[in-house]
Amino acid sequence: MDKRDKIEKFFFLKEIGVNMLSPEEAEKMRRVLLIKPPSERFKKEEENKQKEVLSSGLSLKEKFLSEIEKEIAQCKKCPLFSTRKNYVFGEGSMDAEIMFIGEAPGEEEDNQGRPFVGKAGKKLTEMIKAMGFEREDVFIANIVKCRPPGNATPTPQIRRTCFPYLQKQIAIIKPKVLIALGNVAAQTLLDTKETITRLRGKFGKYQGIPVMPTYHPSYVIRNYTVAVRKAVWEDLKKVLALLNENR
Numbered sequence: 294m295d296k297r298d299k300i301e302k303f304f305f306l307k308e309i310g311v312n313m314l315s316p317e318e319a320e321k322m323r324r325v326l327l328i329k330p331p332s333e334r335f336k337k338e339e340e341n342k343q344k345e346v347l348s349s350g351l352s353l354k355e356k357f358l359s360e361i362e363k364e365i366a367q368c369k370k371c372p373l374f375s376t377r378k379n380y381v382f383g384e385g386s387m388d389a390e391i392m393f394i395g396e397a398p399g400e401e402e403d404n405q406g407r408p409f410v411g412k413a414g415k416k417l418t419e420m421i422k423a424m425g426f427e428r429e430d431v432f433i434a435n436i437v438k439c440r441p442p443g444n445a446t447p448t449p450q451i452r453r454t455c456f457p458y459l460q461k462q463i464a465i466i467k468p469k470v471l472i473a474l475g476n477v478a479a480q481t482l483l484d485t486k487e488t489i490t491r492l493r494g495k496f497g498k499y500q501g502i503p504v505m506p507t508y509h510p511s512y513v514i515r516n517y518t519v520a521v522r523k524a525v526w527e528d529l530k531k532v533l534a535l536l537n538e539n540r
């Protein structure tokens with residue numbers, strides 16, 4: 294008999310007016326009854342957390358995200374903490390259906406502490422608007438939260454070190470789809486060494502969430518050809534089709 298069975302038997306016997314436990318058995322039962330099954334304890338903790346959060350006026354998502362932001366603000370897990378002016382947490386809607394994932398902050402992002410606010414950001418904003426959204430409707434973040442000096446491509450070691458922050462952001466926001474902008478985002482999210490030219494245009498998966506890899510806006514700026522622009526638009530349209538399918 295497991296704990297639950299014992300508890301059930303106890304109450305059943307009590308209900309029908311039978312109280313036939315020996316003192317030893319009663320003591321055992323008391324101990325059993327004092328300890329709630331883990332699922333119930335967990336539910337209680339969650340309820341309390343909800344209440345606490347609601348009374349402070351923050352939603353659970355806000356609370357969890359702000360906890361991650363605090364961690365990033367204090368993070369010294371890789372050398373980039375010592376050269377950054379600002380960390381770049383990311384911004385947008387906590388309930389976003391789409392998350393755009395870039396590589397790492399550049400100079401302007403480092404200055405402002407906001408993602409994609411430089412030249413590449415302008416291009417990304419155009420992409421978002423072309424899809425019929427505003428920046429506030431989606432969530433924009435990077436694999437790496439601090440700027441690599443000289444905008445160097447972050448090393449695999451740094452990507453690995455910083456990625457858990459994004460993983461938590463994704464787990465909290467729970468978007469319907471991720472758009473991986475460029476090599477670093479696509480390779481990190483899809484855990485592959487394939488390059489973006491091969492990956493783009495085909496949905497991959499990260500933790501069960503569809504990932505559409507496409508060219509990084511900086512790449513689009515540097516290679517402003519009809520072919521590249523068309524490719525990106527094709528990729529974004531696939532994302533829109535996916536969202537429409539599931540409505």
Ligand code: SF4
Nearest residue numbers: 368371374438439455
């Ligand atoms: Fe920490 Fe990421 Fe910044 Fe490195 S880049 S210091 S891991 S937050």
Ligand code: URA
Nearest residue numbers: 395396397398408409
């Ligand atoms: N490039 C990125 O990958 N991310 C930014 O936030 C800005 C430029």
